[in-house]
Amino acid sequence: MKNNIKNDSGVALKAGVWYVVSSILVRAISIISTPIFTRLMTTEEYGNISTFTSWYSLLLAFCTLNLTYSIGRAKLDYKDKLDDYIGSMQLLSAIVTFLFAFVALTFIEPLSKFMELSELALVLLIIYLFFSPAINFFQNGFRYRYKYKENVAIAWYTAISTVILSLGLMLFTDWNRANCRMLGIVIPTILLASIFWIKSFQRGNLHINFEYWKYGIRLSGPLVLHTISLNILAQSDRIFIAKICGQADAGIYSLVHNYGVLISIITNAVSDGWLPWFHDSYFTKKYDEIKRNVKWVVLLGCFVGLACVALAPEAVMILGGDRYMSGVYCIPPIVMGILCQYVYTHYVNIEMHLKETKYISYGTIFAAILNIILNAFFIPMFGFVAAAYTTLFSYICLLFIHFFITKKILKVNLYNNWFMFGSVAITFFVVLILTFSYSYILLRYGIIIIGFLTFLWLFRNYIIRFLNTWICKKK
Template identity: 40%
Template structure:
């Protein structure tokens, strides 16, 4: 058996994924004022709702077969190009069938979705081609071609900005159409290129073995994807319905900042997952356990850091609107929920490795139902802050459910679960204690930063060897080039 790739490759990809993710998110934040200045609030909402429809319908049309790519890289190691080509053929064929029905029922869909018929056709046509971009991104990730992966993301981001602004200027009377088309066009054009590229390289459109393999893994992930979407959105809808638009605005403001933490956790996950699959396939559990402990501590470090700076960060984001500053109390539980999500993804990776996706779907669906019940009970009693804590509770529940599935059903002990749950518990206590220091006043603020500095200092001391190794690596690789 081949050995798992060396850690330097994982470290390099992790660093670059993080830099790229931050840059792309920064570009989105910087361009938001441009979009809001060119669009009315109604047009802005119309354009963003269209994107939500894409995300929702894409879960069905792509059949969630993208989740099969990581494991397929191992099972079809010498035929991976064939698999990717056939995978694309499967999802595009189904999406095309859906497109035909959309054309037939275009008037009804237009009335139901509140968009013109041409935009309905554009939406479903886009879903036939756009998944090829994600397939290429995933292929590059699992082949450790992180530079190409990042380049695709950067080109898509830059193209979206350019085409959105250009087309909004052309569609003066209906600028929301320009914004919609500007968002879709770069991905659609790149999708055509990658569709042809994957097909030429793999030379497979239909293969019974590949299609059955992809569907066996992908179909159970459809309820999983819907459940995660509900977990991310239902609290916002319920806060608006129960507490009103003002409370909803505060909740979304704090929630949006807290989830910036996912930029870092997702980047770490992108670099880690291919290495994890390769390492587990050769039985390298001890190294996985050792590396995963360090990543757990890194996640805790980042979370406490986010929680510490939250009040000042929200002040910077809304310097003239002090009413928004109270949203800092939303940040703590949502950030901790993001940490729990980061943790439970480790167990999801194991479930995907063993191709037990129905377990993933059951756990996610259960958490979504529990989240709805908790919101129904606590939001009317305690207001929008309760929604943040129910989000945390739901993600911790998901963490436990995935742990139980891996430990009890799959009988896999690849992780030190006691260490992970202890880290989650201590991070929760630390985060809540920092939140107690969110009160106004210079003295309280200084004490909060001193307290956080001590916590983070302990983390740095515990991992001083790894920090020194990382520092030396960055200096050698990027600061001392000849």
Template identity: 30%
Template sequence: MNTLVKKMYSSKLVKSGIWYTIGTFFLQGIGFLTLPIFNRLLSPTENGVITIYTTYVGVFTILIGIGLESAVSRGRFDFKEDYEEFLSSLLFLASITFVIWLAIGIIFKNPISNMIGIKPDLVILLIVQSFFGFVLSFASTKYSIEYKYKKFLFISITSTLINVGLSIILIMGLTNNRYYGRIKGGAYVTIIYGVILYAIVMIKGRKLIALKYWKYALPISLPMIFHQLSSIALTSSDAVMISKIVGDAETGIYGFAYKMGLIVSIAWAASNKAWVPWFFEKMKEENYDEISEKTKYYIILFSFITFILIFISPEIAMILGTKAYSQGIGLVPIIMIGYYFVFLYSLPVNLEFYTKKTKYIATGTFMAAVANIVLNLIFIPKFGYVAAGWTTVASYLLLFLYHYIIALKISDVRVFNVMHFIYGILFIAVSSGIFYFIKDIWVIRYGIITMVCLITVFSFKKKIGVLLNR
């Protein structure tokens, strides 16, 4: 086992994946990591307001950034010699759209406030935070594709710690509308870090207007606006519709369950940061056999991680939540299953990114978002907020099937074996069914985890060692 661990850590793919996992849990897992604190400082209703604000930050981040971070990874391979100039020119293009949106926000602050349901004094903060949130995402993508995980890790840890500390101070200083403290704490940290990273990219590149780079990036990024907005609709329409149909308190409970389920999404986001540059490199080398083989073990590993998280989810929820949120505990595994399908569909999506066929990505996400909204309209009034979890699973399942078919269509090379996906889905489906029968008997749950761990390690340790030596 010691030899196997050393071999794993010597692999660039595994090593970067480990560090990206740590960093991503800090950067993208802020909502999860701070649940025990903020669930005790804020009521479900206040958390519902924060959920809605965060949703619109995501929307404006996409509108202001016009999807340009989508071109960062591919540009690393097409503009090796002048990559820094390429990046600074894209960031300047996003700056232009930011100024336009800021002017719109100042002029139409009250109508925008009425439209999206937040107070007028938060509109400008939302727009500014959205731009610098885009800058953080832009820089994060750059560091990922360059395997600069130490810089990514530093930004993730320090920004998270400051965010949490500042938010607590601001919340404790308020007696009414305490959600202002959480919103402003996160916004201020995002803006400060965004300004610093913006300056670094612009100073290194020193290129503002470059039509060559813009013409290259826009055909890749513009379809991604549609994709990302549809993705927001897919992930956040649940909360918005629950708020409108049921109420803010139920939105807060659902938001708690959703954040718990995001553990799987965070694990995927971290592993994907390591997987994408490796996948692009192997595609460029036309090393399709290695991609296919490692994809198999990637699916096995992530299925195993999802299985464990589902089986320990009741304990995690009890630790991080309070009695006010206990109704949402049973929904957590369902959300996790939904994000398992996000992991699965990301594999063929990376092929679409590599071949620059991003129009297919936008179309698929839009269709899944429409399906999710329609299903929510039908089932939330009948079954309450619990229905939103199941509609999310159904939508992501459809999205996976769509992207797998598209991958077959756009490439003659078969780097994905359908049976690997089927085995993974069957494993998660069966283990989830077992979980709901024994969810209240923790001894049996942890006994099954132990048994599966031992079987997995002894079954695959030799094969994994061979793969890592390649």
């Protein structure tokens, strides 16, 4: 079986580069459009959109049973039947979502009040939850086959169509602008997902297969609590702020949080390219190659995080203006939390490959509960800024938990742990200096120049290789 596995590092690297570049460009569309949306909507309306997306992220794991997580391993165990496997998972996810929709619509009035959403917004949320998983399943199928062009096309379609439709509805109708934004997100999803449903039906992949269902639930089932807890960890801040401080503060925190997690656009893209290669390499016991390459992956995340923190004051001013500047000091802890998540994901990858997913949930549940307790205690005392620091502390705990699980419980010592933790610690120290320098622009820009030159020096070989490849193609 090992000899038949597609483990071409060149293909994986090419796919990873395209994921990163495309994700940056797609995110650029979102960044460019954000100042338009923040100026067309009030902070309360922007907060309503934040609440809508927060509930979507929270409920998606439940509706899909996290079955997309099983595709990477299923590629190895059902290598000749992956399309059938994905289609069967897609059908199972739709059945679960339909049951949820039935319950939600039955109790729509009390549920909409609890979720701080209008009844229309709740209906749109249910529709969004039903259609979007089909896109996720197809994207994962493309990703684990290194079909980056298809994934890039989906990303571009989603980014452009949602922005254009949202702005069109806001500018050419007199509807509530928050509802216009929600419709702008949901309608393009329905159109693309419908195409994927038709394709799955035409190929005969939509069928009940209890062997696949048992496999997927056994592998991904424990991760439902993990992902729900992770989303509580990531999204509960805004829900707490909306209830304790009001929708206006939730809107401010949402904007700076969206900028702060800019690092995740790149780190997630890198992870998307890395994970299929990791599964194949670990399966074929190429441990030294993994250990060598993961260092550069971690370093890239550290530099991206530093750049995000360094340019935070200018970014918030451009994206939101003076009304949102009170949230700028939330960005450093938000970024460092995302970096901790990025690093511990490498330990989680080991747990997933070994099918020990139950351990992943234990740590995340603990961190989510801890974050809720800390939010309930500190947000009323210190305001919405406290939410960024409580989340950072929870992510730090998760990093140590997953390190402990892989090394002490699973007895796997794949990485250079001193390097992994040392990189995070040094980045923490530089972030503290950058945060202090927000009031001293010359000092901050001096640090930015030094950091950029350091990045160019460390990654010079990769940059030269990329430029040579690009120049050769031009010729």
